[in-house]
Amino acid sequence: MDHATATFQKHRPRLLGLAYRMLGTQADAEDVLHDAWLRWHQQDANVLDDAEAWLVTVTTRIALDRLRRAKTERQHYTGPWLPEPLVEETEQPEAQLERNESLSLSFLALLERLTAEERAAFLLNQVFDYSHAETATMLQISEDACRQRVHRARQRLREGRPRFTHAPDVQRRLLEKFRDALEEASVPSLQALFAEDAVHLADGGGKVRATLRPLHGGERIVRLYSIIAQRYQALPIVHRLQWLNGAPALLTWVDTKLATVAWIDTDGERITGIHSLRNPEKLARLEAVTNPGADTSLS
Structure with missing residues (x-):
């Protein structure tokens, strides 16, 4: 060199x-x-x-x-x-x-x-x-x-700046509960996770289904994810927690295709913000190097 x-x-x-x-x-x-x-x-x-x-x-x-x-x-x-x-x-x-x-x-x-x-x-x-x-x-x-x-x-x-903490263990704990609530399609569990003034942002890039504007309010976000959770029940879904950009994120595969990457903001107790990246062009690079069947634990 x-x-x-x-x-x-x-x-x-x-x-x-x-x-x-x-x-x-x-x-x-x-x-x-x-x-x-x-x-x-x-x-x-x-x-x-x-x-x-x-x-x-x-x-x-x-x-x-x-x-x-x-x-x-x-x-x-x-x-x-x-x-x-x-x-x-x-x-x-x-x-x-x-x-x-x-x-x-x-x-x-x-x-x-x-x-x-x-x-x-x-x-x-x-x-x-x-x-x-x-x-x-x-x-x-x-x-x-x-x-x-x-x-x-x-x-x-x-x-x-939203009210959030960057402590990875707190984010991981809430993401694990969020994953479990989705897998169980449990509305009460979802309700317990979100702050009343939580905000949801989704990026589909016009290529896949996603909310087109910020969704404000924990109640509205719970309704959205309860519908998603019900839909997941009939699909071959794999959820995996993984480090991305120095913090935990939840990766979701549908039919072995990476469909969503979600990360959260938190006040330490509840989710105050959730970001859902669904644009397949932005997921392609990550999908190519990740394995949906890998160990989901974060150490």
Whole structure:
């Protein structure tokens, strides 16, 4: 491996983590890294004072351009848009990519509230720990403008942040109860799980059946899932809990096809939010590397 390739590979986890958080899909993030690699390959690394800064800057700008286009396209998306789970080489929750709350699917969905420019500034400064001055240089803006973008981003995220905890054991416990309630088609069990003001979001992308707007209220969500549970009784269903993006998620197969990936927000006692990813295009990569018959336990 030559020096240029070794340098790029050394920083690749950070670059992929940044691009994925910017765009919310692994395919788009990998496309960004491909473009960054081509530019890196054309760059004389010997004249650079800081290879990491150069690579992060280029990756950010490519991702920013892609995100601006994606936001225009997502305005015409059918129903809510949810991020695509990251498929890694390992399923362990302590895996690479500088894992923390900012990689969770719930947080990635929350980032959609930001403008492309706010998202880039926030991620560089608040997640990847670059100073305001460094972030401003990467984004080619003034330091004051950078501070304003980060401030606005933090306000937007604070306003939209649901009441939830990221403790994996709490999420796992509630997801296990949710799985059991679906398998038993138990309405009382479902009712005991959801907070009164819970919110349900489903992303079918217009390709499969899914609610087209956020569903508010635990009672309405229970009615929805009681219907789904009854339907599941007549189908060959496999539910499996698995780590995705550092937190437990419930994967559901129907006729050996991955049909749904669900993750939750919780106040520690009940489910306050449930996200249901059903768009088959976003599930295809995960389906290819998961086994519906595998052990369902999460350690």
